[in-house]
Amino acid sequence: MKIKTPQPIRGTQDIFGEESLRFNHVVNKFDEIRKLYGFKRAEIPVFESTAVFARSLGETTDVVSKEMYSFPDRSGEQLTLRPEFTAGLTRAYLTSGWQQYSPCKIATHGPVFRYERPQKGRYRQFHQIDAEVIGAAEPEADVELLSLADQLLESLGIKQHVTLHLNTLGDSASREAWRAALIEYFQGHFDSLSQESQERLTRNPLRILDSKDPNDKIIAEKAPIIDDYLTEEAASFFKAVTTGLDAAGVAWMRDPRLVRGLDYYRHTAFEFITDQLGAQGTVLAGGRYDGLSEALGGNLTPAIGWAAGIERLAMLIDEPKEDAMNVAVIPLGEEAKNPAISILSKLRHAGISADMSWRGNMKRRMQKANSWGVRYAIILGDEELARNEATVRSMVTGEQQAIALDQIVDQILSELRNK
């Protein structure tokens, strides 16, 4: 009886070939830029106690109430695969002594999990790069974090496709006053709102502001904006952020209707949005979350962070070029196999990329060498071996010369340097 191959789980992906090049290009650029800003690399678990996410993101948010992968482990403890990084990093800050490094500038990346309906640019296991500054109340932290994001997008060559939308949600006093005013305003237009927005009014009234329903949009345009409810401190904080961004040369656009889906956000909120990915236009987003630490039982710890979807960034960049192989080793016949392995090893230990086909006649192996884009082919046959030599063929010019086996590595090293 034929065994059926198990199929991949809905919303997961296998990444290889060009996709993998793109994916890794994004990760590598992030690692490169993050060092320029003094952000330290951190690793945290893929799963946590469910409480880490349930308390911090807000029990009523969609992510917590219907999108988490939660399960009991063998001891009955309730665990959840991380749906984002911020809560786990904050938990680590509180439980692993990271407070001694405060303000803690952290970068990480890896898989995150959300049970959503998959689409292009939306997966159940997807990958984020993430940057956080934990333990800094200063607006300079906001500026630095946004500068990092901006420079990353620039170095990925997608800055021209992307706009930074910036808003403030105020401190908790501002936010509560604004929220109350919004509820009152939308209550007055309740019958004209879309059914979805009517539901949002009780669950997440700020979300009505970025509704896509055309009728909702008209109503939202006249809704009270946060500016009228900002405390003096909140207003001057936002001012410091925007003037700092101008000084750093980061282009931004005020979007008074920009809100965040998770409950922990305060003050600065932002999204880098592209028009090239359809409904999944948000490519990098975050904000300040001064209240999160207390929600996890810690002291008041001001913090700010962002996350970006690696898959979404990878779709926007130009196809990266992979470094071509330098050398192909081509043994002919049984006798040549081990000498070929020996040369291959010496080349690689000398820092020269080299590869060898394991099968096929000479023509096939030359074709393979050609497809690798190598500069040199080293041909090892009986005639060469008898003289302790190998034939080195330039794949560019077609010239061939016999070179003693013990001089091949040096010869190729010097020729590669001259290029």
Place this chain on the structure above:
RNA sequence: GCGAUCGUAGCUCAAUUGGUUAGAGCGCCGGUUUGUGGUACCGGAGGUUGCGGGUUCAAUUCCCGUCGAUCGCCCCA
């Protein structure tokens, strides 16, 4: 969770109004060349047409279900 479109070799796609043995390009393996690539020519392997059921003399084609992908809503990165 809701609505819509789609699903044919490893990949990208063909297959008249339902009609014989489901084709091509690329890739893979081999040959023209018993030791020479990027070109050309020849040959080969590889398919239960996503899966299950139904209508029909006959289904890749029509109907239902299911799984998956894509698009929009929702949500979000």
